[in-house]
Amino acid sequence: MTSPFVQKLRHGACLTEEDALLLDQLARPVHVAQAHHDILMEGDPPHTLTLILEGWACRYKQLDDGRRQIIALFLPGDLCEPYGILPHFMDHSLGAITAIRYARIRPDEMRALARANARIEEALWWDMLLQSAMQHEQTVSFGRRLAAERLAHFICELRLRLALVGLADETGFELPLIQSQLADAMGLTAVHINRTLMELRAAGLIELQRKQLTIRDPEALRNLAVFDPVYFHLDQRKDCNG
Amino acid sequence: MTSPFVQKLRHGACLTEEDALLLDQLARPVHVAQAHHDILMEGDPPHTLTLILEGWACRYKQLDDGRRQIIALFLPGDLCEPYGILPHFMDHSLGAITAIRYARIRPDEMRALARANARIEEALWWDMLLQSAMQHEQTVSFGRRLAAERLAHFICELRLRLALVGLADETGFELPLIQSQLADAMGLTAVHINRTLMELRAAGLIELQRKQLTIRDPEALRNLAVFDPVYFHLDQRKDCNG
DNA sequence: CGGCTAGTTGACCAGCTTCAAGTATTGTGG
DNA sequence: CCACAATACTTGAAGCTGGTCAACTAGCCG
Incomplete structure (x- = not known):
């Protein structure tokens, strides 16, 4: 039973069983959040990356007058930030849509793993490419569809x-x-x-x-x-x- | 006279004069494109990253019926893709708005430089964070403003x-x-x-x-x-x- | 059963688009 | 350097997409 993270990354690079194990070992300990609760709020210092293991979450921003925009949905296997850096302060909120299980990962550990393992690095870059491409499609959707x-x-x-x-x-x-x-x-x-x-x-x-x-x-x-x-x-x- | 690339990155990390030199050495040779010409078209294999040195460019997609969406603007000092990976085929086009000067950089060289130099790596990750944050703001703009x-x-x-x-x-x-x-x-x-x-x-x-x-x-x-x-x-x- | 939340529908309205015409600005060849 | 064509900008009128307000219905859970 491979984790959704590994399962997804395998579409971007060839990962061995050992690679899978290394990735899954990073994704511990496991945290939980209830539906509709925020994992991180705008202005918070994040301390770690967030990896969704189970359930749905989202990145969103709220305007002063109550208008709300969900910027991205996060599904099982999704890393909620580019893996190599953490902002000092969140410029958006991260909220659980359903009840979720998630892992908190330190970017330096992620970077170290990527540095030590070319297949994993490749997979993580592919994931960023996809994340970025989905953002682009969203702009097209909002702008022209x-x-x-x-x-x-x-x-x-x-x-x-x-x-x-x-x-x-x-x-x-x-x-x-x-x-x-x-x-x-x-x-x-x-x-x-x-x-x-x-x-x-x-x-x-x-x-x-x-x-x-x-x-x-x-x-x-x-x-x-x-x-x-x-x-x-x-x-x-x-x-x-x- | 520091290049716009270095000038920008210095807002994200402390770069020495030597770091600046290393970055500028990557950004060679210099290419040019005329206003309104495409640097890369949807479907093309990109071969290299694109770094804008002078002038304005954009990422855009064109729908079948002629609707066009500019997804991002690129200004002097902007890297047009996440630095660590190239897609095999472009999922969007890269066009010059004004006449531009740009450099073509191989991602493996960029990655090697980042790996060898922690300050540069930090700066590049900050740049990605900013790129990504601007994309998020754009979603909010299009969706709710x-x-x-x-x-x-x-x-x-x-x-x-x-x-x-x-x-x-x-x-x-x-x-x-x-x-x-x-x-x-x-x-x-x-x-x-x-x-x-x-x-x-x-x-x-x-x-x-x-x-x-x-x-x-x-x-x-x-x-x-x-x-x-x-x-x-x-x-x-x-x-x-x- | 009752109260809450989510979904559905109608009437009306606002923001933006479309179409079209006219004016200004820019670029080019003589 | 001017004349003229092409491109960019401006404006009005009408129409469409999606928003707002409000009421009603359907699930859901104690």
């Missing part, structure tokens, strides 16, 4: 991310977000998210009930989103033999 | 970035973007950028003529943007003495 396209793209991306850690298949995945959280994540309002979900349902693209998202027509959904997974850079890994 | 707030924030951020490399002072800076480029950078249309600029001018916040942007009322502009530069992490550097 209509609500339905944006939502469709979001679903396609989430499905692929979850598939990389064995939490989604072709037919769908568990989506623990309520509509107001979806709204904060997509730069829309809850009411409009509702209408847009209804639209996708009416078009026969998806179903969503009791937190279970089912993709009824994957091709039509991808077409609407114009979703092209090249930005996941899954071709980055050389063949893993020997 | 009105056009005038978004534009005001954009101007405040640009002014500070340019100030870090000596290309802006309190009163303003040269802004080589035409309004349709501004629009592509901010997720709006050229017409609305025009109206919003007019609005900021009418409110006495800025002037903009012949590519020269003058900030008439810095405090009012910051207030409108709710611009807080903590996300630049300028406190990250320890005191540079001895």
Whole structure:
């Protein structure tokens, strides 16, 4: 049973069993947080990196007048910061969406491990490349895609991310977000998210009930989103033999 | 005369004269590109990192139907990718806005230099932290800020970035973007950028003529943007003495 | 069962886009 | 250095996407 962290990183580089062990040893001890609780708040000194082991979390910022923007979602296996540096003070908050288990990792240990192990270093850089590429897609979504396209793209991306850690298949995945959280994540309002979900349902693209998202027509959904997974850079890994 | 790259990095770590020399030696030979020309196009294999030495460039994506989104602007001293890895194929394009001078750097050389020199490594990680933080602010802008707030924030951020490399002072800076480029950078249309600029001018916040942007009322502009530069992490550097 | 939270829907409104026309500015060849 | 073309900017009118407000319905949990 490999951890989601290792499972994800194996899409970016060839990791041996020993590499996997080294990574998992870093990810201890395990902490927990309840749903809706903050792991780190804006202004806090972080002290460590945060690695999500189980459950969903998010990076968000809150404006003075209450407007809230979820900047990124973090899924099992996700490292919430670039691994090599910690800010002295957080410029955003890190919140648990569901109940989560997470590990706190010191960046100097992470750096030491990467320095000692080229495969692990490669995998971590690939992870940063992916993180960064998803950020870029988000800018495109927010800047140029209509609500339905944006939502469709979001679903396609989430499905692929979850598939990389064995939490989604072709037919769908568990989506623990309520509509107001979806709204904060997509730069829309809850009411409009509702209408847009209804639209996708009416078009026969998806179903969503009791937190279970089912993709009824994957091709039509991808077409609407114009979703092209090249930005996941899954071709980055050389063949893993020997 | 220190290069903008070194000048910027010195805000993130204490670099000696020797460090500066090492960095500048990496940034050779120098290439040029004309305004409006692409340095790299989506799908290209990049071979090297790109470091902007002079002029403005941008990362952008083009959708099938012609919609275009500028994802990031690159100013003198900016590295256009995370320094440790190259994708096999570009998932976006890199275009020159003005005529530019740039250097092509091999990531393995960059990594070797960072590995050999802790100060340089620290500076490069700080640069990534800043790059990433700006991306986050952009998500907040696109998701939750009105056009005038978004534009005001954009101007405040640009002014500070340019100030870090000596290309802006309190009163303003040269802004080589035409309004349709501004629009592509901010997720709006050229017409609305025009109206919003007019609005900021009418409110006495800025002037903009012949590519020269003058900030008439810095405090009012910051207030409108709710611009807080903590996300630049300028406190990250320890005191540079001895 | 009752109270709370989440989801749904309608009516109306605001911000931004689109389309179109006109004005200013810039660049270029004679 | 001017004339003229091309590009950039400005403005108005109308329309669309998404926001706001408000009410109602459906789950969920003690």
